[in-house]
Amino acid sequence: xxxxxxxxxxxxxxxxxxxxxxxxxxxxxxxxxxxxxxxxxxxxxxxxxxxxxxxxxxxxxxxxxxxxxxxxxxxxxxxxxxxxxxxxxxxxxxxxxxxxxxxxxxxxxxxxxxxxxxxxxxxxxxxxxxxxxxxxxxxxxxxxxxxxxxxxxxxxxxxxxxxxxxxxxxxxxxxxxxxxxxxxxxxxxxxxxxxxxxxxxxxxxxxxxxxxxxxxxxxxxxxxxxxxxxxxxxxxxxxxxxxxxxxxxxxxxxxxxxxxxxxxxxxxxxxxxxxxxxxxxxxxxxxxxxxxxxxxxxxxxxxxxxxxxxxxxxxxxxxxxxxxxxxxxxxxxxxxxxxxxxxxxxxxxxxxxxxxxx
Amino acid sequence: xxxxxxxxxxxxxxxxxxxxxxxxxxxxxxxxxxxxxxxxxxxxxxxxxxxxxxxxxxxxxxxxxxxxxxxxxxxxxxxxxxxxxxxxxxxxxxxxxxxxxxxxxxxxxxxxxxxxxxxxxxxxxxxxxxxxxxxxxxxxxxxxxxxxxxxxxxxxxxxxxxxxxxxxxxxxxxxxxxxxxxxxxxxxxxxxxxxxxxxxxxxxxxxxxxxxxxxxxxxxxxxxxxxxxxxxxxxxxxxxxxxxxxxxxxxxxxxxxxxxxxxxxxxxxxxxxxxxxxxxxxxxxxxxxxxxxxxxxxxxxxxxxxxxxxxxxxxxxxxxxxxxxxxxxxxxxxxxxxxxxxxxxxxxxxxxxxxxxx
Numbered sequence: 142x143x144x145x146x147x148x149x150x151x152x153x154x155x156x157x158x159x160x161x162x163x164x165x166x167x168x169x170x171x172x173x174x175x176x177x178x179x180x181x182x183x184x185x186x187x188x189x190x191x192x193x194x195x196x197x198x199x200x201x202x203x204x205x206x207x208x209x210x211x212x213x214x215x216x217x218x219x220x221x222x223x224x225x226x227x228x229x230x231x232x233x234x235x236x237x238x239x240x241x242x243x244x245x246x247x248x249x250x251x252x253x254x255x256x257x258x259x260x261x262x263x264x265x266x267x268x269x270x271x272x273x274x275x276x277x278x279x280x281x282x283x284x285x286x287x288x289x290x291x292x293x294x295x296x297x298x299x300x301x302x303x304x305x306x307x308x309x310x311x312x313x314x315x316x317x318x319x320x321x322x323x324x325x326x327x328x329x330x331x332x333x334x335x336x337x338x339x340x341x342x343x344x345x346x347x348x349x350x351x352x353x354x355x356x357x358x359x360x361x362x363x364x365x366x367x368x369x370x371x372x373x374x375x376x377x378x379x380x381x382x383x384x385x386x387x388x389x390x391x392x393x394x395x396x397x398x399x400x401x402x403x404x405x406x407x408x409x410x411x412x413x414x415x416x417x418x419x420x421x422x423x424x425x426x427x428x429x430x431x432x433x434x435x436x437x438x439x440x441x442x443x444x445x446x447x448x449x450x451x452x453x454x455x456x457x458x459x460x461x462x463x464x465x466x467x468x469x470x471x472x473x474x475x476x477x478x479x480x481x482x483x484x485x486x487x488x489x490x491x492x493x494x495x496x497x498x499x
Numbered sequence: 500x501x502x503x504x505x506x507x508x509x510x511x512x513x514x515x516x517x518x519x520x521x522x523x524x525x526x527x528x529x530x531x532x533x534x535x536x537x538x539x540x541x542x543x544x545x546x547x548x549x550x551x552x553x554x555x556x557x558x559x560x561x562x563x564x565x566x567x568x569x570x571x572x573x574x575x576x577x578x579x580x581x582x583x584x585x586x587x588x589x590x591x592x593x594x595x596x597x598x599x600x601x602x603x604x605x606x607x608x609x610x611x612x613x614x615x616x617x618x619x620x621x622x623x624x625x626x627x628x629x630x631x632x633x634x635x636x637x638x639x640x641x642x643x644x645x646x647x648x649x650x651x652x653x654x655x656x657x658x659x660x661x662x663x664x665x666x667x668x669x670x671x672x673x674x675x676x677x678x679x680x681x682x683x684x685x686x687x688x689x690x691x692x693x694x695x696x697x698x699x700x701x702x703x704x705x706x707x708x709x710x711x712x713x714x715x716x717x718x719x720x721x722x723x724x725x726x727x728x729x730x731x732x733x734x735x736x737x738x739x740x741x742x743x744x745x746x747x748x749x750x751x752x753x754x755x756x757x758x759x760x761x762x763x764x765x766x767x768x769x770x771x772x773x774x775x776x777x778x779x780x781x782x783x784x785x786x787x788x789x790x791x792x793x794x795x796x797x798x799x800x801x802x803x804x805x806x807x808x809x810x811x812x813x814x815x816x817x818x819x820x821x822x823x824x825x826x827x828x829x830x831x832x833x834x835x836x837x838x839x840x841x842x843x844x845x846x847x848x849x850x851x852x853x854x855x856x857x
Contacts, residue, residue: 157814441843450830454856456515456844459834460821472808472825474832476817485799486814498812 142269143244144188145233147338148177148197148205148251149223153487154415154480157471158449161499166251167204170419170433170449175208177251183258184249187266194218194236195251196229221379226338227393228385231351231362232378238344239369245273246347248340248390254422256409267307268341268404278350278398279309279341281406282334288324291414293317293336293391296327297403312401317391336391337406346400355393361385416464416473416480420447430457445477471498500627501602502546503591505696506535506555506563506609507581511845512773512838515829516807519857524609525562528777528791528807533566535609541616542607545624552576552594553609554587579736582743584696585751589709589720590736596702597727603631604705606698606748612780614767625665626699626762636708636756637667637699639764640692646682649772651675651694651749654685655761670759675749694749695764704758713751719743774822774831774838778805788815803835829856 152165159165166177174182181193190211196218197205206217218236220229230248237246247269255261268279282295298311315336319327327333342350352359361381368377395401411422423431429445432438434455438448443457450467457463462477475483490498510523517523524535532540539551548569554576555563564575576594578587588606595604605627613619626637640653656669673694677685685691700708710717719739726735753759769780781789787803790796792813796806801815808825815821820835833841848856 157812439844439847441840441847442837454515454829454853456829456831457833458831458840458844459837460832463818463832465830465832467825467830471812471814472823472830473814473816474818474821474823475815479800479817482799482816486797486816489797489799495812 142188143192143194143237143241143246144184145230145237145246145248146177146180146193146195146251147226147229147248148195148201149220149226149229150250150252152252153484156483156487157468157473157498158466162200163204164201164252165413167201167208171254171413171422176254176413177205178208180249180251180253181209181212183255183261184265187262188247191216194233196220196233198223221382224382224385224387226390227351227355227358227388228361228382230347230390231355231358232365234344234347234351235362235366235369238348238366242344245269245341245343247272248338250338250412252413253337253339254411254413258408261406261408263305264307264404264406264408265339265341267304267309270304271302271309271402271404272341272343272346275343276346276349277342277400277402278346278395279402279404280312280395281337281339281341282403283337283406283410285324285328285333285335288321288328289335290318290321290324293395294319294324294327295334295336295401295403297332297334301402307404310403312403315391315396315401317389317396334403334405336395337410337412338391339406340390347394350394350398350400354397355388358385358388358393414481416447416449416466416475416483417477419449420464420477423447447477500546501550501552501595501599501604502542503588503595503604503606504535504538504551504553504609505584505587505606506553506559507578507584507587508608508610510610511842514841514845515826515831515856516824520558521562522559522610523771525559525566529612529771529780534612534771535563536566538607538609538611539567539570541613541619542623545620546605549574552591554578554591556581579740581745582740583745584748585709585713585716585746586719586740586743588698588705588748589713589716590723592702592705592709593720593724593727596706596724600702603627603699603701605630606696608696608770610771611695611697612769612771616766619764619766621663622665622762622764622766623697623699625662625667626697628662629660629667629760629762630699630701630704633701634704634707635700635758635760636704636753637760637762638670638753639695639697639699640761641695641764641768643686643691643693646679646686647693648676648679648682651753652677652682652685653692653694653759653761655690655692659760665762668761670761673749673754673759675747675754692761692763694753695768695770696749697764698748705752708752708756708758712755713744713746716743716746716751772839774805774807774824774833774841775835777807778822778835781805805835 150164152159194216272279294316296313298313368374425431432448437454439456442459444461446463448465464475466473508522510517552574630637652674654671656671726732783789790806795812797814800817802819804821806823822833824831
């Protein structure tokens with residue numbers, strides 16, 4: 142069993158902490174360890190380090206290797222440019238195929254939060270077990286708590302079987318990022334799950350699916366496969382990636398395939414897409430404040446705020462519902478609920494050509 | 500004509516910018532120059548530098564001298580400890596008496612803001628002129644704009660005379676820091692002025708008044724006078740100050756004396772007692788934001804806030820009515836209107852023994 146960690150994210154939504162050179166998964170915003178360190182540690186009891194592959198961009202590879210020195214260097218797969226998840230997963234599958242062509246591969250985003258790690262491992266294990274039994278694309282679904290429009294929705298079908306006590310279902314349909322009205326209807330109707338972006342499948346199963354639904358991607362992948370391990374590999378990867386479409390595995394394969402299975406991921410999940418999500422997920426003091434500098438935070442009549450400041454004394458006086466993020470060179474103060482607009486700040490800085498803050 | 504600048508303030512109300520070692524008058528919170536630099540520059544066309552004395556505390560003297568290098572060192576009078584304004588003014592009067600015993604002395608706080616400097620000089624000149632004519636204590640009154648309870652109120656009497664076209668009035672009464680109800684009544688009744696803490700008088704007049712109303716202070720001052728210019732002066736000052744009562748010139752002399760005159764200081768005045776006052780006094784952009792880092796401030800849906808951050812990029816997103824003060828080691832975020840509570844933060848830091856932030 143192999144794990145592929147997709148670490149291609151940019152994470153402008155965590156500006157000013159996240160930067161072009163320092164995306165979310167490389168940050169220690171949740172715990173003293175970085176998010177990718179937590180992600181690796183979470184699966185370590187299940188998958189040996191030599192079987193963990195990480196796919197990342199060129200500009201983040203050095204920092205990543207520093208953070209996970211125990212992962213073999215040859216397991217860090219570098220994409221010359223980002224082309225969304227379908228090429229990323231395909232490239233990783235090629236690497237595993239060379240080592241163990243009929244093995245199971247689980248795919249995990251680098252930057253999600255998971256509350257109950259043992260439960261997560263149990264479910265991942267069941268998903269991988271099911272994937273090993275045949276030509277299935279097993280996806281881990283999350284029971285939705287709100288009509289989010291940024292996620293894909295998976296409609297549960299019939300119970301297919303149970304593995305290690307976990308139910309596995311067929312899938313009726315997958316709808317990527319629905320409009321709000323539809324998302325609300327899904328929630329009301331029930332039986333819909335968020336697509337977590339976590340999958341388990343046989344190498345054969347996923348490469349067959351890419352061949353069937355994304356033949357152009359498959360053709361490029363085979364060109365890469367032909368040069369793997371040779372001096373021409375890097376050049377070929379770059380050339381092929383330049384020609385790849387930018388397409389997600391969800392749109393490209395999952396929405397079309399008919400061999401998808403669903404397992405419910407009830408392990409406490411958050412994709413941590415914003416500072417607001419971090420406040421939601423954080424432990425809070427009696428006034429609802431979540432400060433990562435506990436001893437260096439002084440609140441007077443201050444409530445329900447997130448304070449992210451690793452070293453500086455932060456004092457809040459008579460304010461509430463704020464997100465405060467202090468870094469070496471930039472300070473963000475944002476109303477809670479508005480943190481999705483942090484990208485507007487990044488856009489303004491881009492327009493002003495303030496590169497040093499991007 | 501001599502000027503005495505009282506620079507004994509602590510200024511915890513401008514924390515985290517003001518600190519024990521860096522009181523308000525030494526800060527550049529209003530302009531690129533510090534407040535005491537502005538104060539000195541304002542009177543420079545009127546009073547030669549060798550006639551400007553500054554009274555300050557031991558711990559601030561070095562920084563002060565750095566900021567006003569053109570003031571002769573012997574004009575920096577150091578108090579071993581603060582005993583409010585009566586001993587401070589008395590000590591300064593002794594220094595001037597040695598040089599020019601029958602001269603006029605004007606007394607000015609180090610840390611007030613004045614909008615119209617030429618008008619200020621004209622009035623100060625008129626006040627000094629009147630003071631030179633006899634045994635008068637001339638005080639500059641400010642027409643009140645709100646029922647402040649932190650100021651003394653001077654009730655205007657009859658027109659006494661006019662000097663350089665400026666009316667000089669007798670004074671009916673002085674009431675230090677009245678309760679709100681009374682302050683409101685003063686405002687309604689009219690003819691009351693805030694005590695600005697700016698005075699003009701003959702050396703004889705003020706020392707006679709101290710002798711009459713504060714005989715203990717006068718006795719101490721004469722002990723100091725007896726050792727001035729000798730090796731024992733410093734030791735005597737320390738001993739006498741230890742025994743001085745802590746008393747303001749307002750309570751100790753002005754409330755009791757019957758030779759007080761009033762001139763109206765209509766030059767645009769603020770004692771700048773808080774961050775709120777700074778926002779009021781500051782120029783603002785079209786959204787009501789006053790940022791001292793104009794190019795490094797990005798506001799998105801952000802209004803009516805003060806941003807004080809000399810070097811760091813500050814971004815406000817969906818917030819209003821905030822006071823944001825960022826320093827090297829501490830950050831304050833305060834609701835506008837609550838900045839008088841900054842002292843509560845300082846008290847908490849004192850209780851927590853966080854000396855490095857005081």
